[in-house]
Amino acid sequence: MWRTTVLPVLAAAVVFVVTWKVIAVVGNFGVFLPAPEVVGGRFLGAWLDGTMWPHASATLVEIGLGFFVGAGLAVGIGYLVARSRLAERLLSPYIVAAQATPVLVLAPLLVLWLGPGLAPKVVICALIVFFPVAVATMVGIRSVDRRLLELGRSLRASPRQVLVHLELPAALPQILGGMRVGVTLAVIGAIVGEWAGADRGLGVLINIARGSLFDFPLMFATLLTIALIAVVLYLVVLLVERALVGAWR
Amino acid sequence: MAKVDALAGSRRSKSGWEKGGRPVQRESVRAPDQTWEDELTLQDKPAISLEHVSRRFVIDGRQVTVLDDVSFEVPAHGITAVLGPNGSGKSTLLRLVAGLLTPDSGTIEIGGERVADADQRVGLVFQEPRLLPWRTAIDNVAFPLELAGVSRAERRERATALLDLVGLSAFARAYPQQLSGGMRQRAAIARALARDPQILLLDEPFSALDALTRERFNAELLEIWQRTGTTILIVTHSIAEACFLADEVVVLTARPGRVAARVPVPLGRPRRDDTLDSAAFSRAAATIRAHLSGSPADIAAQEAAAAPVSDVLERAGAPAWFDPFGGPG
Ligand SMILES: Nc1ncnc2c1ncn2[C@@H]1O[C@H](COP(=O)(O)OP(=O)(O)O)[C@@H](O)[C@H]1O
Numbered sequence: 244m245w246r247t248t249v250l251p252v253l254a255a256a257v258v259f260v261v262t263w264k265v266i267a268v269v270g271n272f273g274v275f276l277p278a279p280e281v282v283g284g285r286f287l288g289a290w291l292d293g294t295m296w297p298h299a300s301a302t303l304v305e306i307g308l309g310f311f312v313g314a315g316l317a318v319g320i321g322y323l324v325a326r327s328r329l330a331e332r333l334l335s336p337y338i339v340a341a342q343a344t345p346v347l348v349l350a351p352l353l354v355l356w357l358g359p360g361l362a363p364k365v366v367i368c369a370l371i372v373f374f375p376v377a378v379a380t381m382v383g384i385r386s387v388d389r390r391l392l393e394l395g396r397s398l399r400a401s402p403r404q405v406l407v408h409l410e411l412p413a414a415l416p417q418i419l420g421g422m423r424v425g426v427t428l429a430v431i432g433a434i435v436g437e438w439a440g441a442d443r444g445l446g447v448l449i450n451i452a453r454g455s456l457f458d459f460p461l462m463f464a465t466l467l468t469i470a471l472i473a474v475v476l477y478l479v480v481l482l483v484e485r486a487l488v489g490a491w492r
Numbered sequence: 493m494a495k496v497d498a499l500a501g502s503r504r505s506k507s508g509w510e511k512g513g514r515p516v517q518r519e520s521v522r523a524p525d526q527t528w529e530d531e532l533t534l535q536d537k538p539a540i541s542l543e544h545v546s547r548r549f550v551i552d553g554r555q556v557t558v559l560d561d562v563s564f565e566v567p568a569h570g571i572t573a574v575l576g577p578n579g580s581g582k583s584t585l586l587r588l589v590a591g592l593l594t595p596d597s598g599t600i601e602i603g604g605e606r607v608a609d610a611d612q613r614v615g616l617v618f619q620e621p622r623l624l625p626w627r628t629a630i631d632n633v634a635f636p637l638e639l640a641g642v643s644r645a646e647r648r649e650r651a652t653a654l655l656d657l658v659g660l661s662a663f664a665r666a667y668p669q670q671l672s673g674g675m676r677q678r679a680a681i682a683r684a685l686a687r688d689p690q691i692l693l694l695d696e697p698f699s700a701l702d703a704l705t706r707e708r709f710n711a712e713l714l715e716i717w718q719r720t721g722t723t724i725l726i727v728t729h730s731i732a733e734a735c736f737l738a739d740e741v742v743v744l745t746a747r748p749g750r751v752a753a754r755v756p757v758p759l760g761r762p763r764r765d766d767t768l769d770s771a772a773f774s775r776a777a778a779t780i781r782a783h784l785s786g787s788p789a790d791i792a793a794q795e796a797a798a799a800p801v802s803d804v805l806e807r808a809g810a811p812a813w814f815d816p817f818g819g820p821g
């Protein structure tokens with residue numbers, strides 16, 4: 244445990260911090276690249292004095308809602324596209340096009356249309372989560388072993404039973420793989436949404452730190468928070484994956 | 493040996509699984525209006541009968557006759573083996589009897605009734621175990637019962653008894669990938685028996701097993717047959733297997749599959765390992781060999797190639813815009 248897990252993680256962290264420190268010193272970027280201990284101190288300070296939490300919690304809510312809406316829709320539509328040739332022909336161009344449309348352009352428009360509240364952020368998160376999960380679902384459902392489906396038919400499984408007992412469990416590893424990608428993208432979606440107009444959130448805090456406060460350590464501390472959120476969410480999906488498919492895969 | 497004793501023990505100890513040598517009928521599985529008397533009258537008729545059954549497929553844009561005018565019947569509680577070269581339509585034949593395919597012409601009846609879509613009177617064992625990898629052995633065996641809406645407690649009891657019957661009790665909680673090939677196929681047989689089928693259809697069930705395991709499985713299959721009293725139709729590649737198990741062997745020709753001969757196997761029961769050495773066994777085997785088309789060398793090659801053949805369902809499906817390699821469409 245210690246030698247195989249903790250040690251490599253610690254070693255990588257040390258290398259990362261030392262490299263950062265070296266670059267900060269040698270590169271002589273001044274305030275634009277504060278040293279790691281400065282950022283670390285600001286990070287702790289911001290969490291302890293209550294600067295970080297209101298923004299972090301707002302962003303987490305956006306990520307959570309956006310992810311569930313986006314991933315939920317993606318599983319449903321991915322299934323439809325996998326099972327219906329017509330649906331595939333009708334929807335797939337739009338799914339690809341929606342993914343390729345720059346969210347940076349879309350975000351301010353959404354804020355104009357939906358107001359500065361939670362809604363546009365959730366939409367952006369959902370949009371960005373949708374594609375990887377939909378494609379993963381579709382590939383997963385289409386690669387369900389047809390011999391298992393024949394088994395289901397021989398046992399007169401109802402369409403609902405086929406879905407619940409055969410298709411979804413068989414495609415679950417792929418769907419969860421898509422969600423792993425999706426959840427990290429959701430973090431980006433939330434930040435982009437906040438940049439387009441919000442009064443709270445980690446994206447907002449970055450803007451405040453950089454623009455009005457000129458507090459670069461705070462900006463980097465916020466980036467650190469965002470990175471940590473992404474890592475934790477990724478781990479959560481991994482844990483769900485392990486719990487759901489770990490035993491039999 | 494210990495294994496056989498365990499099976500015999502299970503017969504007495506598991507109430508509700510057997511009475512009078514026949515599996516107890518369950519309302520959840522059998523139609524409620526069907527009584528024991530119906531069951532008895534059905535036994536006079538052949539359990540399975542095929543009359544002039546033909547089936548074509550479109551293969552590479554051409555109509556290909558896979559089964560041509562196939563007729564035979566399997567008596568109730570009997571064992572019939574179907575033997576034929578690769579591609580002679582043996583799996584297709586079983587799918588037709590199971591109601592998974594419909595014949596282009598001819599009729600198929602089970603117990604005097606036409607086979608309907610995915611007939612519930614049959615239990616199917618495929619060439620490969622087809623277990624659900626995300627379910628434990630016991631949950632796999634209980635799967636048909638779960639689909640039929642049987643209560644959890646009853647499912648459990650029944651699946652436990654069935655695992656006992658196939659000698660897998662110790663592995664109830666194991667996932668398929670933790671089981672050996674033989675154990676998986678045992679679980680598949682237990683699953684096929686879950687709904688008390690009148691008829692058990694087996695499609696080259698032991699072809700993936702080594703020769704020794706295979707002989708043992710044949711003996712155990714006969715034990716299970718004796719305990720459950722189901723009618724068995726088994727597809728096989730092996731003349732020895734066919735003769736050891738069956739009362740009658742239906743020999744199919746190569747494409748299109750036609751009945752080349754129906755060879756009776758006049759051997760008493762119970763059959764044991766030494767049955768394989770008897771004169772009657774050799775005669776039946778020789779007759780079958782003579783009816784299989786081709787030279788003796790061809791036949792030897794065929795038997796050597798008895799390795800599992802890939803099923804149509806294993807091949808890739810239609811490609812799609814989003815999925816260039818295809819899958820079930
Ligand atoms: N659903 C299907 N669609 C098209 N061709 C099929 C289908 N099922 C079987 N075939 C073809 O019919 C032939 C006989 O197949 P099969 O019944 O599996 O033979 P066997 O089990 O005796 O090897 C094969 O050439 C196979 O490709």
Ligand SMILES: [Mg+2]
Nearest residue numbers: 582583695801
């Ligand atoms: Mg076959």
